[in-house]
Amino acid sequence: MSTTTTTHYPASTRTEQVETRTLCVLVDNEPGVLARVIGLFSGRGYNIDSLTVSETEHEKHLSRITIVTRGTPMVLEQIKNQLDRLVPVHRVVDITMAGPSIQRELAMVKVRGKDEHRMEALRLADAFRARVIDATTESFVFEITGASEKIESFINLMLPVGLVEVSRTGIVAIARGPEAMLSRA
Amino acid sequence: MTEMTGAEMVIEALADQGVEHIFGYPGGAVLPIYDALFQSQDRVRHILVRHEQGAVHAAEGYARSTGKVGCVLVTSGPGATNAVTGLTDALCDSIPLVVITGQVPTHLIGNDAFQECDTVGITRPCTKYNYLVKTIDDLPRALHEAFHIAASGRPGPVVVDIPKDIQFAKGTYARPKEFQHKGYRPRLEGDPDRIKQAVEMMAAAKRPLFYTGGGVINSGRAASEHLRELVKLTGFPITSTLMGLGAYPAADPQWLGMLGMHGTWEANWAMHDCDLMVCIGARFDDRITGRLDAFSPGSRKIHVDIDPSSINKNVKVDLPIVGDCDHVLADMLRAWRALAPAPNPSPQAGEGRAEALKAWWAQIDKWRAKKSLAYRVSNDIIKPQYAIERLFALTKDRDTYITTEVGQHQMWAAQFYRFQEPNRWMTSGGLGTMGYGLPASVGVQLAHPGSLVIDIAGEASVMMTMQEISTAVQYDLPVKIFIINNKYMGMVRQWQELLHGGRYSHSYSEALPDFVKLAEAYHAHGIRCEHPRDLDGKIREMIEVKRPVIFDCVVDPAENCFPMIPSGRAHNEMLLGDAAASVEDAVTEAGKMLV
Numbered sequence: 130m131s132t133t134t135t136t137h138y139p140a141s142t143r144t145e146q147v148e149t150r151t152l153c154v155l156v157d158n159e160p161g162v163l164a165r166v167i168g169l170f171s172g173r174g175y176n177i178d179s180l181t182v183s184e185t186e187h188e189k190h191l192s193r194i195t196i197v198t199r200g201t202p203m204v205l206e207q208i209k210n211q212l213d214r215l216v217p218v219h220r221v222v223d224i225t226m227a228g229p230s231i232q233r234e235l236a237m238v239k240v241r242g243k244d245e246h247r248m249e250a251l252r253l254a255d256a257f258r259a260r261v262i263d264a265t266t267e268s269f270v271f272e273i274t275g276a277s278e279k280i281e282s283f284i285n286l287m288l289p290v291g292l293v294e295v296s297r298t299g300i301v302a303i304a305r306g307p308e309a310m311l312s313r314a
Numbered sequence: 315m316t317e318m319t320g321a322e323m324v325i326e327a328l329a330d331q332g333v334e335h336i337f338g339y340p341g342g343a344v345l346p347i348y349d350a351l352f353q354s355q356d357r358v359r360h361i362l363v364r365h366e367q368g369a370v371h372a373a374e375g376y377a378r379s380t381g382k383v384g385c386v387l388v389t390s391g392p393g394a395t396n397a398v399t400g401l402t403d404a405l406c407d408s409i410p411l412v413v414i415t416g417q418v419p420t421h422l423i424g425n426d427a428f429q430e431c432d433t434v435g436i437t438r439p440c441t442k443y444n445y446l447v448k449t450i451d452d453l454p455r456a457l458h459e460a461f462h463i464a465a466s467g468r469p470g471p472v473v474v475d476i477p478k479d480i481q482f483a484k485g486t487y488a489r490p491k492e493f494q495h496k497g498y499r500p501r502l503e504g505d506p507d508r509i510k511q512a513v514e515m516m517a518a519a520k521r522p523l524f525y526t527g528g529g530v531i532n533s534g535r536a537a538s539e540h541l542r543e544l545v546k547l548t549g550f551p552i553t554s555t556l557m558g559l560g561a562y563p564a565a566d567p568q569w570l571g572m573l574g575m576h577g578t579w580e581a582n583w584a585m586h587d588c589d590l591m592v593c594i595g596a597r598f599d600d601r602i603t604g605r606l607d608a609f610s611p612g613s614r615k616i617h618v619d620i621d622p623s624s625i626n627k628n629v630k631v632d633l634p635i636v637g638d639c640d641h642v643l644a645d646m647l648r649a650w651r652a653l654a655p656a657p658n659p660s661p662q663a664g665e666g667r668a669e670a671l672k673a674w675w676a677q678i679d680k681w682r683a684k685k686s687l688a689y690r691v692s693n694d695i696i697k698p699q700y701a702i703e704r705l706f707a708l709t710k711d712r713d714t715y716i717t718t719e720v721g722q723h724q725m726w727a728a729q730f731y732r733f734q735e736p737n738r739w740m741t742s743g744g745l746g747t748m749g750y751g752l753p754a755s756v757g758v759q760l761a762h763p764g765s766l767v768i769d770i771a772g773e774a775s776v777m778m779t780m781q782e783i784s785t786a787v788q789y790d791l792p793v794k795i796f797i798i799n800n801k802y803m804g805m806v807r808q809w810q811e812l813l814h815g816g817r818y819s820h821s822y823s824e825a826l827p828d829f830v831k832l833a834e835a836y837h838a839h840g841i842r843c844e845h846p847r848d849l850d851g852k853i854r855e856m857i858e859v860k861r862p863v864i865f866d867c868v869v870d871p872a873e874n875c876f877p878m879i880p881s882g883r884a885h886n887e888m889l890l891g892d893a894a895a896s897v898e899d900a901v902t903e904a905g906k907m908l909v
């Protein structure tokens with residue numbers, strides 16, 4: 130018998146469209162939980178575009194992780210199911226699919242410059258509703274919140290003005306409306 | 315509530331969990347636990363293995379043959395790293411284990427201390443869950459949770475890493491009563507509407523097929539009973555994965571044999587041509603599906619699984635049902651009976667439906683007539699298939715358990731040893747771990763002292779964990795290591811023959827030991843058989859000897875394992891051995907179907 134494939138694994142035959150989703154994951158805030166989540170993504174070859182985590186319910190030691198990820202619909206379903214399967218994971222909600230939601234990021238943007246550049250930086254910051262949170266005679270640190278695209282364009286505009294560095298939180302998300310998405314007894 | 319040390323709590327918790335045996339190997343970081351074991355030998359019996367990998371496989375064999383959680387105790391560092399292959403094996407095959415590892419004292423963690431390794435880091439991806447216990451107060455809960463997590467839902471291995479100072483520390487131990495994990499709640503009951511829908515789809519199917527897996531075995535004896543009843547009631551054909559063998563009796567006419575890469579012609583063709591696939595406790599693994607885009611193109615698919623992440627992972631299904639096989643099968647039975655209590659072929663049958671099922675069986679009988687497992691018998695040399703057929707014939711009426719290593723012999727065992735009952739077949743399916751079978755047989759024999767326990771082995775695999783024969787001798791465990799000795803890593807040789815131009819790169823089993831002398835050196839019993847006419851007598855001798863036996867069955871070195879779905883091909887591109895229909899023939903038929 131002759132064959133061209135010399136592997137005993139089936140060929141990849143998937144050609145589905147890749148989509149971006151934001152997942153909110155409620156987890157027990159215990160040692161290693163983030164390693165479990167990240168290990169799952171790296172071990173199974175999933176993408177992480179953004180990840181944020183913080184304890185949100187202190188008495189119950191629950192943390193909320195927001196993950197922005199990409200994949201085909203089948204892979205995205207896998208990601209949700211695999212996350213849900215982790216023992217310390219309470220709930221996984223696909224915020225993108227669950228209805229209207231708000232996604233925000235915070236960035237701190239450091240700009241250095243003199244004279245006209247300083248004025249220009251302040252003008253742009255005003256237009257973007259960024260706040261000055263630190264200033265010296267030759268620099269500013271701006272704080273800006275908003276959708277990622279807005280932050281992206283603010284940073285781009287700051288480039289010629291004297292951008293030094295940026296620190297970003299990554300995306301946090303919440304559903305619109307009165308309901309809590311992640312609450313469960 | 316009693317005051318005791320962490321080490322004593324370990325024994326206490328094991329006893330409270332009903333653990334009778336624990337497989338292990340001592341070392342510095344578990345000495346307090348070994349001391350506690352020494353002082354309470356009547357409570358939990360420790361079995362000293364010869365390598366920590368052996369301890370984990372033995373615990374797997376123990377667990378798979380009993381349905382209980384298998385337990386292991388190993389030291390830090392090398393003890394833990396040696397256990398990793400076994401943990402991964404248990405994760406792949408969903409085997410419930412609790413593995414207790416010693417760790418350096420808490421104040422030394424992270425210091426590169428002697429025999430320190432990041433056990434929770436290393437075992438995170440190869441366990442269902444793991445713990446590093448940092449205070450004595452957490453220890454009782456961690457131990458009991460470990461058993462709960464290991465055994466419930468989709469079972470798997472759980473590691474509890476206990477630093478040495480925690481083993482010495484004193485605390486209060488109380489056996490938890492009603493036990494509820496904070497967030498972990500596996501779902502057992504299937505959605506009733508979906509079950510109803512499933513049964514309606516089944517009643518309307520013209521070419522239905524059950525495809526079942528290890529989930530049915532894991533779900534317990536009752537699941538197999540329900541499955542048998544459902545298959546009988548519906549009159550549908552059934553095939554199982556390597557992991558699922560024994561849930562349905564192989565001697566029954568509705569059984570099509572194993573499916574997949576080395577499955578039967580009829581099972582794989584039925585998978586390809588069915589119009590309704592009812593998958594229960596199997597996971598559409600790549601050994602089963604072959605080429606995905608050609609997998610069972612014309613069928614609607616129902617998938618019952620306790621693990622939602624198994625659903626729609628490889629193959630999109632039409633009707634997923636998340637739940638435990640036992641519960642879902644019981645509900646399916648009820649729903650089927652409610653639909654119409656008449657026995658097979660099909661309830662709301664109507665003439666057309668009954669006719670269709672009849673035609674489907676006629677087609678299946680045609681595939682069966684191909685006799686895809688046929689091989690050329692020889693009077694001069696033992697054919698490996700013949701060896702297993704004889705082994706089956708001479709042991710089938712006994713209380714027999716079979717384990718295997720990995721390779722051709724494993725596939726032949728799956729094809730030719732015809733299992734009638736669940737929990738009788740222990741093989742490394744997901745990970746394919748050479749060296750699994752011998753230690754697994756030790757665990758099985760310990761759990762079933764009066765039974766006949768046989769490891770169908772390959773001469774290469776068995777050398778990976780051969781030292782465990784010493785464990786068998788120490789504890790009077792009369793396991794039979796039946797080596798199909800083809801002097802090759804036969805499965806590797808087969809692939810090299812078929813796919814790499816017959817260049818047998820490093821697949822010859824060079825410099826083999828004399829297995830009979832090796833047996834004797836271990837104080838076991840050695841038998842060699844080189845001729846077909848001696849085989850029955852020597853198998854009988856093996857059964858009669860009440861000691862561990864190493865049986866060197868010298869077989870045809872050139873035999874290949876067929877049928878075979880080659881590299882990334884579809885079910886209808888299966889190859890047959892030359893004793894069945896020719897390869898040419900197969901391709902032509904495949905060609906026809908592929909239009």
Ligand SMILES: Cc1ncc(C[n+]2csc(CCOP(=O)(O)OP(=O)(O)O)c2C)c(N)n1
Nearest residue numbers: 721722723748772773774775802803804805
């Ligand atoms: C630990 C491990 N290493 C390597 C392999 C790859 N492998 C699969 S089958 C096989 C050959 C097994 O030879 P043997 O035990 O003699 O069995 P046979 O195929 O000859 O029956 C090898 C090397 C494996 N499955 N496990």
Ligand SMILES: [Mg+2]
Nearest residue numbers: 772773802804
């Ligand atoms: Mg061999």
